[in-house]
Amino acid sequence: MIKNIFIITFCSLSFLFAQKFDVQRIEPPNWWFGMKTDTVQILLYGKNVGSADIYPSHRGATVIDYHKAESPDYLFIDLLIDNSITDNLNFEIGLATNEYDTVITFPILQREKREKAFQGFNQSDVxxxxxxxxxxxxxxxxxxxxxxxxxxxxxxxxxxxxxxxxxxxxxxxxxxxxxxxxxxxxxxxxxxxxxxxxxxxxxxxxxxxxxxxxxxxxxxxxxxxxxxxxxxxxxxxxxxxxxxxxxxxxxxxxxxxxxxxxxxxxxxxxxxxxxxxxxxxxxxxxxxxxxxxxxxxxxxxxxxxxxxxxxxxxxxxxxxxxxxxxxxxxxxxxxxxxxxxxxxxxxxxxxxxxxxxxxxxxxxxxxxxxxxxxxxxxxxxxxxxxxxxxxxxxxxxxxxxxxxxxxxxxxxxxxxxxxxxxxxxxxxxDNHDIARGLYLANGNINKFKVALTILLTTRGIPKILYGTEIGIVGDDRHGTIRTPFPGGFKFSDHNAFSKCGRTDIENDIFNYTQKLISLRKNFKSLSEGNLIHYYPFNNLYVYFRNLNEETTMIVVNGSDKKQTIDFTSYSEMLSTKSKLIDLMNDYEIIFSNNSKMEIEPLSSKIFLIEK
Missing domain, CATH: 3.20.20.80 (Glycosidases)
Known part of the structure; x- marks a missing residue:
């Protein structure tokens, strides 16, 4: 029910004990017209603001109700935005006691016209x-x-x-x-x-x-x-x-x-x-x-x-x-x-x-x-x-x-x-709260690259913590998990934001991460494709991503020994006429019934299958 607040009755008992008030905060600071959320509750805060009664202006919005809090320093005002507004408006709300009155303005703004906003994020993102x-x-x-x-x-x-x-x-x-x-x-x-x-x-x-x-x-x-x-x-x-x-x-x-x-x-x-x-x-x-x-x-x-x-x-x-x-x-x-x-x-x-x-x-x-x-x-x-x-x-x-x-x-x-x-x-x-992956791997970069390869080629929306791409290690303390990025601060000893400033190891990990992200972006099956995977016997994990006519094959050797891939074990996904393009190294092999390939310890391969 809308309160009749347009006429202030100075003989009301509330005014007998009213005190001077002071509006210090208005939250939210504004709203917009054209929103589906067109009713907004304004929080007013200030000394004795709850002692005031209110009266609104007559255009642009409607005061539906107002509420006093347990503390005398708060007042909540329910405002219905008129979505027929066509231009920015400073909606005025009057507040008064028998000792004092003032007018506050609440901006009701036109929404910005943006080409890109509120886009969401999904499995195509990194x-x-x-x-x-x-x-x-x-x-x-x-x-x-x-x-x-x-x-x-x-x-x-x-x-x-x-x-x-x-x-x-x-x-x-x-x-x-x-x-x-x-x-x-x-x-x-x-x-x-x-x-x-x-x-x-x-x-x-x-x-x-x-x-x-x-x-x-x-x-x-x-x-x-x-x-x-x-x-x-x-x-x-x-x-x-x-x-x-x-x-x-x-x-x-x-x-x-x-x-x-x-x-x-x-x-x-x-x-x-x-x-x-x-x-x-x-x-x-x-x-x-x-x-x-x-x-x-x-x-x-x-x-x-x-x-x-x-x-x-x-x-x-x-x-x-x-x-x-x-x-x-x-x-x-x-x-x-x-x-x-x-x-x-x-x-x-x-x-x-x-x-x-x-x-x-x-x-x-x-x-x-x-x-x-x-x-x-x-x-x-x-x-x-x-x-x-x-x-x-x-x-x-x-x-x-x-x-x-x-x-x-x-x-x-x-x-x-x-x-x-x-x-x-x-x-x-890893994230900002738990020890970094390279720390868990005891600095074993090849092992870390295996995990990174799977992260960026399997299902889901992959997230990497800042500094992952240059191999920040840290330890299990928050302060070192959250190590300052080298080159971002006056106390940095080198600048890992640039190729020439990175160490050889940092450039190696950066280039590897960059390559994986590029492949994920350019081959949509790696981000959006159906996942078909085979049990990793002997720590050899093989899986496929399929999207429309594009199929990719990922082979991961998680062991510390060289292993042999027998392509005949994946005949459901590969035909005898398949051609495999090694996307990480830019070369191709022709598949046949007897085709096998060795894969180095703690390493990965990503193939595009051409049939």
Whole structure:
């Protein structure tokens, strides 16, 4: 029911006790006309703003309702955007008590006309993960800000190194040279926290951290990336905020967060509680309501005002920046009913968009439960298109560390029948949270190349961590996993962004990675083709990708001994008249019934089959 707020009655009891108020924040800062999401809830914050009554202007939008919070410093206004608007509009909303009145403006803007935006990402892409602080320092002047609460320095392992948005922009040509097509960047919102370089403890959900740049620079990064056919995936967090977020000193509602500082449920990293058919409700509550760490307050998405705030915040960033996808952090720890609605609304607004949820478990059955249209009749449809394939990652990592052979990778892929969309899984060897693949391989580059070959030629959306292409090793500590990219910082001892600056080993790995990405791009069967694979007896793994008239054959020797490929073992895929083109080495062989080939230890071959 629409409230009659156009006439202010000064004799109302609320005015007898009203105080002067001060509007300090308006969130979101604007909205757009022509959106499917045409009702927006505006959060007003400031001293005693909740004591005000409101009256709107008469054109461009309609105030449907307004809500006072438990704190006197908040007011929530529901606004219906008139989609017949044809030009930018500053919608005016009057606020008044018997002591004071003011008018605020809420911009309602025309949506930008973009050739490339909201594109999504899929198996035709290769994703490159950048930790913003550790990639490249494009503007040393923003490395320190006066009110920073970060106790660490550049020299500390977990201190800020200075990477920023300008640094990423300056290396877009390097990324196009490598051949990747999408960039996932760790969160860059304000993190005015101790050890906050990682970006996952936001203290303002509508503001880029000034040590990374500004909102305008983030938008410029997206625009410049799109000009170079690079997509941008934003890292988003619904689960928690940083303890220094401005909300914490003055919550709108007591249940805005779960518990309170010093009195809250502990972290519970059981990602399986919700899909588990035998899980008691209290276990689910512990997972959803427990704090990730003591300095990351857990958000309560069951609060209807916070739920709207978070959904609108996500849509605002998508629309403002023009990004192509989202990676959603700590997915199982969030209220799944909220996330289902969140994903549904986003994908309704942006049908080509893609969202990948971080579900950190190596159990494929649990991963499958979180993907949309799951096959098991679970409690709700998640509406989540993609999940992080930690099951395949664990298999890669077991191979690299020597715990298992290539049969571990085969077995994980053989379980793809449990997924609704196996091709839409985000695949990887390592990421910013776990030891790098080359470290697990104990520096064995050939073994690492084997894993990299499979990653870039099998099903799914492959993702590589920054520095993978030059062989960054690190160790098992976060600070060294997230090693600064050599050449991106004033303290770098060499410049691995350029061929002449890289070492011979770095150039070898770079060239190999670049070649694999190029083949994946030029031969669509390697990215989009049906997968047919044979059990890797003796650690010799052979599989095929078939798309329309194009078939590729991948042979991987995961053993430390030379092996012989007997082509007659794959007669279903090869005829006696087949011609095999070695795509990595640009030569061809003619297949016959007795054709065999030796393959070197820890090596791979990629063939195009011409019949």
């Amino acid at each position: 994703v490159y993960l950048i930790m913003a602080d550790r990639f490249c320092d494009g503007n040393p002047d923003n490395n320190n800000i006066g009110d920073s609460l970060d106790e660490f320095t550049e020299k500390d392992l977990d201190g800020r190194k200075g990477g920023d948005i300008e640094g990423i922009i300056s290396k877009l040509d390097y990324l196009t040279e490598l051949g990747v097509s999408a960039i996932w960047i760790t969160p860059m919102l304000e993190n005015n926290m101790w050890m906050s370089y990682h970006g996952y403890a936001a203290t303002d959900l509508f503001k880029v951290d000034p040590r990374f740049g500004s909102n305008e620079l983030y938008k410029k990064l997206v625009d410049e990336a799109h000009k170079k056919d690079l997509k941008i995936i934003m890292d988003h967090v619904s689960n928690h905020i940083g303890i220094n977020h401005w909300w914490i000193k003055d919550l709108p509602f007591k249940n805005w967060i779960n518990g309170e500082p010093g009195n809250h449920l502990p972290a519970n990293h059981n990602k399986m509680t919700f899909p588990d058919p035998y899980s008691p409700g209290e276990s689910v509550v512990l997972t959803w309501n427990g704090w990730f760490t003591d300095y990351m307050p857990d958000l309560n998405q069951s609060n209807p005002f916070l739920k709207k705030y978070l959904i609108q915040n996500t849509i605002w960033w998508i629309e403002y920046l023009g990004i192509d996808g989202i990676r959603e952090d700590t997915y199982p720890y969030v209220n799944q009913y909220y996330l289902s609605d969140w994903a549904k609304i986003i994908l309704n607004e942006y049908p080509n968009f893609n969202i990948v949820g971080e579900i950190w478990t190596g159990e494929a059955t649990f991963l499958a439960a979180y993907q949309r249209n799951n096959k098991f009749g679970l409690k709700l449809n998640s509406n989540l298109p993609s999940v992080t394939d930690f099951a395949l990652a664990d298999a890669f990592r077991d191979f690299l560390s020597g715990k298992k052979g290539l049969d571990g990778i085969f077995n994980i892929l053989a379980m793809d029948y449990i997924y609704s969309e196996p091709e839409n899984l985000l695949t990887f060897i």
